[in-house]
Amino acid sequence: MSEAIIQTYTRADEAFDCLQTAIVKGDLIPGEKIGEVELCSRFNLTRGPLREALGRLESRGLLVRRPHAGVKVVSVSASELMELYRIREVMEGLAARQAAERMTDQEIADLQRTLDTHEQMIEEAQGQAYYQAEGDYDFHHRIATGSRNTKLAQMLLGDLYYMVRMYRYRLSTFTGRPHRALGEHRRIVEAIAQRDGELAEFLMKRHINAARLNIEKKIQEGELTI
Amino acid sequence: MSEAIIQTYTRADEAFDCLQTAIVKGDLIPGEKIGEVELCSRFNLTRGPLREALGRLESRGLLVRRPHAGVKVVSVSASELMELYRIREVMEGLAARQAAERMTDQEIADLQRTLDTHEQMIEEAQGQAYYQAEGDYDFHHRIATGSRNTKLAQMLLGDLYYMVRMYRYRLSTFTGRPHRALGEHRRIVEAIAQRDGELAEFLMKRHINAARLNIEKKIQEGELTI
DNA sequence: AGAGACGATATTGTCAACAATCCATCGAAC
DNA sequence: GTTCGATGGATTGTTGACAATATCGTCTCT
Secondary structure, three states: OHHHOOOOOOOHHHHHHHHHHHHHHHOOOOOOOHHHHHHHHOOOOHHHHHHHHHHHHHOOOOEEEOOOOOOOOOOOOHHHHHHHHHHHHHHHHHHHHHHHOOOOHHHHHHHHHHHHHHHHHHHOOOOOOHHHHHHHHHHHHHHHHHOOHHHHHHHHHHHHHHHHHHHHHOOOOOOOOOOHHHEEEEEEEEHHHHHOOHHHHHHHHHHHHHHHHHHHHHHOOOOOOO | OOOOOOOOOOHHHHHHHHHHHHHHHHHOOOOOEEOEEEEEEEHOOOHHHHHHHHHHHHOOOOEEEEEEOOOOOOOHHHHHHHHHHHHHHHHHHHHHHHHHHHHHHHHHHHHHHHHHHHHHHHHHOOOOOOOOHHHHHHHHHHHHHOOOOOOHHHHHHHHHHHHHHHHHOOOOOOOOHHHHHHHHHHHHHHHHHHHOOHHHHHHHHHHHHHHEEEEEEEHHHOOOOO
16 A cells, blocks of 8 residues: 555765765865764764765765775766766657657646646746756656656766756856747647657757756856866 | 876775675575674675775665664566666667767777677577577667767766676576567667767667566566566 | 885774664454 | 454664774974
């Protein structure tokens, strides 16, 4: 019954979640050395589960560990962030194509309704970047799971998005092209609704490429500093 | 100044490597439940480092853990294996394109020499699948690192290849199209040498797609059972 | 004064014992 | 005979203490 839902959470899971959100939100500064005992007292944990969580986070690339030297949050350079977007481009392109082939009509309808609420949020917030970022995340999340490709969704949602979101929180000023992005989202969903996988892939790749170029331009103009 | 800095090996690293190779080589059967103490006695470890390694392996998707219930090696279905190849297709396509843009002339020359030795191995072994598999792995490994895309290489070499190799060991009979694969490898390297990233991406995607179709056909014909 | 070496200290890596939880077997009731 | 429930055993999760190692400060030598 509800037993299937109740996943008994272990201390290590708790530690993992705490650390992950702390890293993403920027509470733990990249490059800074962190002591295990400090982390334990900060999150009310003991070192056993903490070390297990550290192992998981290291394997996901969110932090690096040198034996006997401590852990530090990974610091990603601007060029590395651009590389992340290149990876997103091809992977989410695949996700969009497979989503067009496999999403149920129900899911597609939900997705379209979601875009409506996004549009409303944008108009209400009038430039507030946060909602746009959340809406964008929501959209890509649904496409990833809609691909029905377990490993693909796992890599996108478990690895890449957390690293990208790390930067969204940090440079709180988001890309700032909400209307344009929403239009691109709409066209992608349209292609998915028509079951045109090839077009969906093309549009998604172009969408992410545009976002990358936008960030790249702002960095070169000095508006964004990483 | 190379990374000759001896990274002190910790017990957890040792456990991680042992378990990973054991899973890949098939010493640990998918689906089977494994006790922690059994693993400890098998690899001469204590439970502390072992649990840390288990956390890493779980986060990489090589095994699943249910709290208080034990761990088991992940069992991937045939369709999921095909999904893995779809992911490889787009990611290695990107790797090939970036490799064409960024590999040094020296690396490309090395890569071409590597293919020569592969050809020799194939002729000598005359159908021995093992060498072909190793050569194939070697080739794709070099392309991934040659992309100079740290995260991309990490995802390919750290996640995907291990899951794919898991199956190569298990169904010891490999794809069995060594000459054809070698020819495709040669054309990819040729494109890289000419710095034609677009062509390299196209050829790499077609190469992996062909491998996927080959395996898919054999599965449908009943020659391969997963 | 600068550079290298040495040692103290604090931090990490490891271990073995304790507590919490699940699974299987056994028993009883329908 | 079958199904449901409880209890015992085994296994996992957690904890705190112990051992190994890197860093930092100090000292000496050039």
